Amino acid sequence: MREIDARTITDVVESLCIDAACDLGHDVEQLISDAAEKESLPRAQYILNQLIDNIKLAREQQMPICQDTGMAVVFVEIGQDVHITGSYIIDAINEGVRRGYRKGYLRNSVVKDPLERVNTGDNTPAIIHIEIVPGSSLSITVAPKGFGSENMSALKMLKPADGIDGIKAFVLDTVKAAGGNPCPPVILGIGIGGTMEKAAYIAKKALLREAGRHNPDESVASLEQELLHSINALGIGPQGLGGTVTALAVHIETFATHIAGLPVAINMQCHASRHKTAVL
Amino acid sequence: MEIKSIMSPLSKTAIDELNAGDMVKMTGIIYTARDAAHKRMIQLLNQNIPLPFDIAGQTIYYAGPCPPKPGQVIGSAGPTTSSRVDVYTPPLLARGLNAMIGKGPRSRAVIDAMVEYKAVYLAATGGAGALIASCIKKADIVAFEDLGPEAIYRLVVEDLPLIVAIDCRGSSLYS
Structure with a gap:
């Protein structure tokens, strides 16, 4: 022992x-830099460039x-x-x-x-x-x-018959309703399956994954890609002021569930996707 | 990328010249207030007690900063979600509040009052707390010190990067 x-x-x-609080992961920083290059709307670039400057300043000065x-x-x-x-x-x-x-x-x-x-x-x-x-x-x-994004999270107990289409509709409706409030570009942690609280728990854990890395299961990974594409086609953009980058990544985790259920939890994460790990 | 320089407090002429989508940098004086400070200001107004600062012509920034480290003016100080103070905003606009800085959309009632009293709503970049703090040159507590990060601060800002999100004609980037 x-x-x-x-x-x-x-x-x-x-x-x-x-x-x-002060040192954002390089994985998230890279995704924001990539987004700034892709984004063509000037005011969206203005915002993304501020985010990049902010990350560097916070790291240098050890400020949140x-x-x-x-x-x-x-x-x-x-x-x-x-x-x-x-x-x-x-x-x-x-x-x-x-x-x-x-x-x-x-x-x-x-x-x-x-x-x-x-x-x-x-x-x-x-x-x-x-x-x-x-x-x-x-x-x-x-x-x-932070609660700007946490407040925009949602959970729904879908029926098995709702299937993948029901999941997609729920995710897109949630992102649309959130608009600029969760500080886009966001990262979405999505938990599918389990029970009510298990879905919420794996949705939050999904946010700990290296930003942009896909689920090892191919069909889940392709759902992540499809959702990311559909979310970015909504035009919400950085801070909800328009643009082509609304989400940086979609991370889905799944778990076994009951024959009668299809729980889906969406944990909304702002671009300041902060987490640090230590192993003793 | 054209970026306009503007001065706070803003004149009505300056407000008139701002259009939704304009990128600006603001220099001048602004006051912080968020949920709890708004609630208290409305309670004072309802009791006919003067506000702790004359709101006419001024700019309110929806923010609750981090505490400053020794030697710092202020800690990280990005905007908070504006819609949480929507319910308190029309009475402040009626008393001459000219400009608001925050993040996210506003209610129909706020937009209608902005048009009626000719006010502007500017979006600061949520989550750019350290960058925004670097634009704040002075910070003094004006009222409600007991509220901690929710106290009202008078800030002197220089080149604060903002975007006109809703202009005084009610045109909005969120719709």
Whole structure:
């Protein structure tokens, strides 16, 4: 049994929070640069060029890419041969978030109660997903999620008879209804199958994939390509002000489901698709 | 790519010359306010109490910045979704608010009030928080300090990149 001190987890989460907020992945940056080259509408280019300048400035000055430094979503994969010592893992993660948001001068955007709405002042609690996996390592991913895009996400329990056409219609309707609100160009995480909450969970996990990399299943990959093409034909464009680049990528994950159901969840992600991972 | 320079506060003549789709860079004074600050401003108006700043002729920026690091003027300071303050906006336009900066579309009621009172809505680039912060040269809290990032700040900006999203004739890039 391998032992990992909870204090190590706190330290790692602290630095992942700051890195994720300030240093956008080169995969997303590349897709935005490609989009700026493809885009022909001058005002859309004006916006995409600002995004590229912003990414570089944020990285150089270690400033958040976006002031909505999000609710911290933390994915943890714990090898089943790992034993956490010192304190409860959930407390250790939240302490890391608390420190990271304070040391990184990140915005505290969490309210304690959804109805009373008083800011907790330290961006906790984080949303924490833990999976037990084989082995003796521990992987932590911090994916801060801004709510401009999160608010535009949607879930629908389709009927099996709705099939692929029903899924396509739901995705396009959701992107159209969102318009400029989720800060396009967006990345779409789509979960198909499972139960209601499983579809939502795999939709969010799909956003952690390297931006633009397709699902290894060929038929799913071709659905990703087709949806990306149809979304970009909508003309919503960067920031919803017109143009040919509304989405940078579509990532679909699937899971087994019930004979009577076809759950589909769409997690909308703005162009600031932030996530950082560390493996202990 | 033609980019116009404009000064805030904007004159009615300057507003008249702006058309939906124009790319601009704004220099001058703007005030931040988002959901909570709007709610309080409307409560003050309803009680006939003066607002913490004279809104006539001014520009409001829908933003809740990150805290500044030591030595910084302000932290990242991109726009937030404008539609969340749509419900509060027509009474502010009636009191002379000239220009609004945010992101995303506005309601019919806001657009109608913009036409009636001759106001303009400009889109800042959502998610360009660090770049926008580099255009902010001074930031002072004006009111509602207890709201933290939602307090009203008076900002001095230089060459803030914006796009005219809805002009004073009601023409909109979102429709």
